[in-house]
């Protein structure tokens with residue numbers, strides 16, 4: 001008997017038919033003698049729909065109230081799944097985040113989990129119940145409902161698995177694993193049987209939305225075996241077959257020694273680039289530009305400062321596209337005059353494409369192959385950033401899919 005956490009995403013919970021299939025699958029695992037905790041997302045489209053209602057009323061809704069609204073989709077899902085399990089003869093109980101409790105900080109719409117009380121859940125499991133806990137939501141010190149950022153149910157699931165010391169966390173989704181790139185963009189992308197934790201962390205942080213980045217961080221910090229697999233197979237396929245399907249995140253350093261240098265291509269469409277022109281080149285300038293941006297809780301990603309000419313330089317950085325207008329406002333009002341900059345220009349139609357692979361550490365020439373491939377396609381590179389296991393470029397969003405396909409081919413990642 002093992003304690004296993006299942007997470008089901010929006011598509012997997014997308015209709016009452018699909019919810020009944022989830023119930024059958026969960027019941028199969030429970031019948032095999034396992035203790036099961038399920039963490040579902042809202043039904044697909046629901047979170048967008050309810051956030052959309054708030055935005056019809058106000059362009060910048062109060063984040064506390066937005067969380068109150070956004071969290072409701074998951075509450076419907078847990079109740080429906082409990083009813084579906086009960087309808088097939090299983091004992092099941094659902095909980096909202098605050099009932100468990102899943103405590104978070106107070107950063108509404110992007111809260112971080114601080115602690116999870118496992119007492120009630122353990123008691124239910126020991127009493128033979130299947131426990132269903134809302135993904136995506138928690139509660140802060142003051143009792144306010146919080147949410148964990150879009151895609152946050154992945155994080156809820158891995159955090160619950162870690163708190164319960166589960167044997168494995170199974171992330172059921174609408175693809176049958178982690179691929180060399182998004183299979184919706186490259187049809188011959190190849191499924192990976194395993195991916196190292198480090199690579200998955202890079203891929204998630206660079207935009208591969210198959211797992212939310214914080215879920216990968218939790219998996220790494222607690223060494224929680226985590227597997228991504230399909231919820232769209234026949235729910236009654238043999239359990240052994242299902243348990244070994246999909247992609248396992250591995251913690252073995254040497255898993256990839258015999259494998260390709262590049263593991264995958266990640267991309268992020270939601271980027272924006274801002275340039276502060278004619279900045280005096282003196283100590284403290286980066287801080288004076290980026291300090292107010294950070295104070296506005298805006299994350300900065302790529303940064304370049306050019307060589308100065310006659311004491312003046314240009315300073316360029318990227319921010320998430322959703323924060324572009326806010327970042328431009330901060331720079332115009334709190335930075336420009338203060339540092340004596342010339343002007344501020346921006347482009348919110350840029351995308352980031354990255355090649356990722358632990359094999360890069362021991363191979364040279366990856367960057368030049370990447371740049372050659374892009375040049376052969378006539379794609380202009382606007383910014384570059386690198387780490388030990390990834391190279392990212394910022395390009396015009398028009399060419400993003402072309403770049404991903406060309407790089408996928410150039411690095412030989414397609415399925416045989």
Ligand code: ADP
Pocket residue numbers: 008009010011012041151172173174175177178179180181182183184207208209210211264
């Ligand atoms: P869920 O609702 O189950 O959480 P998501 O839509 O958040 O599902 O994540 C699954 C989607 O992630 C897939 O449908 C796929 O389009 C996308 N995706 C992006 N990159 C990858 C990748 N490298 N491998 C697999 N899927 C990917």
Ligand code: ASP
Pocket residue numbers: 009010041042047048073135136149150151152153154
């Ligand atoms: N329902 C939330 C969202 O759409 C959380 C999730 O699906 O993981 O972002």
Ligand code: MG
Pocket residue numbers: 009151154209210211212
């Ligand atoms: Mg998701």
